[in-house]
Amino acid sequence: MMLEAKNVRKFFHGEEILKGIDLQVEQGDVVAILGPSGSGKTTFLRCLNFLERADEGELTFDGEAYPMATATHQQIARLRRKTAFVFQNYNLFLNKTVLQNVTLGLIVAGKMKKADAKRVAVDALTRVGMADRLDSYPSQLSGGQQQRVAIARGLVSNPEIIFFDEPTSALDPELIGEVLAVMRQLARDGMTMLVVTHEMDFARNVSNRVMFMDGGRVIETGPSQAFFQAPREQRSRDFLRSIQDARQ
Amino acid sequence: MNERLWNIIVESFPKLLEYGLKVTVPLTILSFILALVIAVIVAMIQYANVKPLLPVCRFYIWLIRGTPLLVQLYVVFYVLPEIGIMLDAYPVAVIVFGFNEGAYMAETIRGALESVSVGQMEAGYCVGFNYLQTMWHIVLPQAFRTAFPALSNSLISMIKGTSLASTITVREMLTEAKVINGRVMETGGLYVEVAVIYLAFCTLLTWLQHALERRLARHGGTVK
Ligand SMILES: Nc1ncnc2c1ncn2[C@@H]1O[C@H](COP(=O)(O)OP(=O)(O)O)[C@@H](O)[C@H]1O
Ligand SMILES: [Mg+2]
Numbered sequence: 111m112m113l114e115a116k117n118v119r120k121f122f123h124g125e126e127i128l129k130g131i132d133l134q135v136e137q138g139d140v141v142a143i144l145g146p147s148g149s150g151k152t153t154f155l156r157c158l159n160f161l162e163r164a165d166e167g168e169l170t171f172d173g174e175a176y177p178m179a180t181a182t183h184q185q186i187a188r189l190r191r192k193t194a195f196v197f198q199n200y201n202l203f204l205n206k207t208v209l210q211n212v213t214l215g216l217i218v219a220g221k222m223k224k225a226d227a228k229r230v231a232v233d234a235l236t237r238v239g240m241a242d243r244l245d246s247y248p249s250q251l252s253g254g255q256q257q258r259v260a261i262a263r264g265l266v267s268n269p270e271i272i273f274f275d276e277p278t279s280a281l282d283p284e285l286i287g288e289v290l291a292v293m294r295q296l297a298r299d300g301m302t303m304l305v306v307t308h309e310m311d312f313a314r315n316v317s318n319r320v321m322f323m324d325g326g327r328v329i330e331t332g333p334s335q336a337f338f339q340a341p342r343e344q345r346s347r348d349f350l351r352s353i354q355d356a357r358q
Numbered sequence: 359m360n361e362r363l364w365n366i367i368v369e370s371f372p373k374l375l376e377y378g379l380k381v382t383v384p385l386t387i388l389s390f391i392l393a394l395v396i397a398v399i400v401a402m403i404q405y406a407n408v409k410p411l412l413p414v415c416r417f418y419i420w421l422i423r424g425t426p427l428l429v430q431l432y433v434v435f436y437v438l439p440e441i442g443i444m445l446d447a448y449p450v451a452v453i454v455f456g457f458n459e460g461a462y463m464a465e466t467i468r469g470a471l472e473s474v475s476v477g478q479m480e481a482g483y484c485v486g487f488n489y490l491q492t493m494w495h496i497v498l499p500q501a502f503r504t505a506f507p508a509l510s511n512s513l514i515s516m517i518k519g520t521s522l523a524s525t526i527t528v529r530e531m532l533t534e535a536k537v538i539n540g541r542v543m544e545t546g547g548l549y550v551e552v553a554v555i556y557l558a559f560c561t562l563l564t565w566l567q568h569a570l571e572r573r574l575a576r577h578g579g580t581v582k
Contacts, residue, residue, distance in 0.1 A: 219488075
């Protein structure tokens, strides 16, 4: 098991937002986290990277245990070195160029030499098709381009898993495809990914497993094909139907 | 204009300009650097919510904003010696101007820091930065860009404010104009000359500000 989260609970202002979430991720898994808006998907993902502090929960990652409520700064730093996070609104460093966005973590946090960092960065940017925009600033890029750079920024540190929080939700419809294509390629290359998404085609065809959440609980987990063809739970069926209705 | 006055103005110009360049400009630069250091520290304490130091920062800003600059100069210049601290007028001026403008600039920088989205900070953490690395490489530069026009205003108001140093015996442009004025028994004309020199300094600064703003805009474009 590469990552295992057990009984993750989180309160906001006394309200229980995550009511004991369990998740297991194997190396090479692409897990789609589905669920209606407000069900706690973002909060759960952020807890896994300690952007949000869970009130309870056990995380095991890469053979190491991280008590989620009490992990130390050093533990959190170690976990973050082995993971990457892709945000819904990209969060590229606005005062840095494309190249700097990708190299800065390597140079400052990873103590890598500038020239080496640049080589690694250009490789990653080539993978996402952005190597021709090294000197552009985020404000000069489209949303889809920014998100691809953000993915490259995550890739350079050689993460064992990448967390994606609705990576295409802020994009104009015509830009979604280019980002999904990059993610599909990552999946083919064997990258382990945890993806909160509303893109049902991606969940069905690219992810191998689905976790469906509602109201701060896991309603159903299982292989993607099975989930889409024969959801076990009534709430899963309702959710899939509501999405189909919205499409028509 | 009568010829005598014109001659006085022409003859005094090099002297006044020299005082401007040798006293007013360095006094402004030193005070501004001090103000900037104070402002960044005070703003970061408030931004990072460093609890034990918050009351100190609030007291400082309250005190400075609630009293006139001229009075601050007098208090420091005349009260410090009474408690045994002897300082020349020039360092007193630097300290007072620095601490004074620092309070206003702290508010400017704090506002600018708060306008940087939390996502920038979180992205910093996710690429492995710690708090200070994120502040230094990401948040502060963006805040500085937002604060730049207001900081330029502070600098411009500071260069004019340094004329108050004449009241605590610092020999600067205005002091010199008064001296010449007393010697040649002229009234008014020399002060217009001083005003023109200040105007030239401030025009130059404004021009520099706009050039830098254009440069900042090129490097990173609009900051939302
Ligand atoms: N920082 C926060 N403070 C208070 N409530 C929050 C915060 N973040 C999320 N919530 C609440 O937690 C619930 C789950 O939110 P979220 O994890 O964003 O859901 P999802 O990503 O599934 O749409 C929502 O009701 C939301 O209002
Ligand atoms: Mg969400």
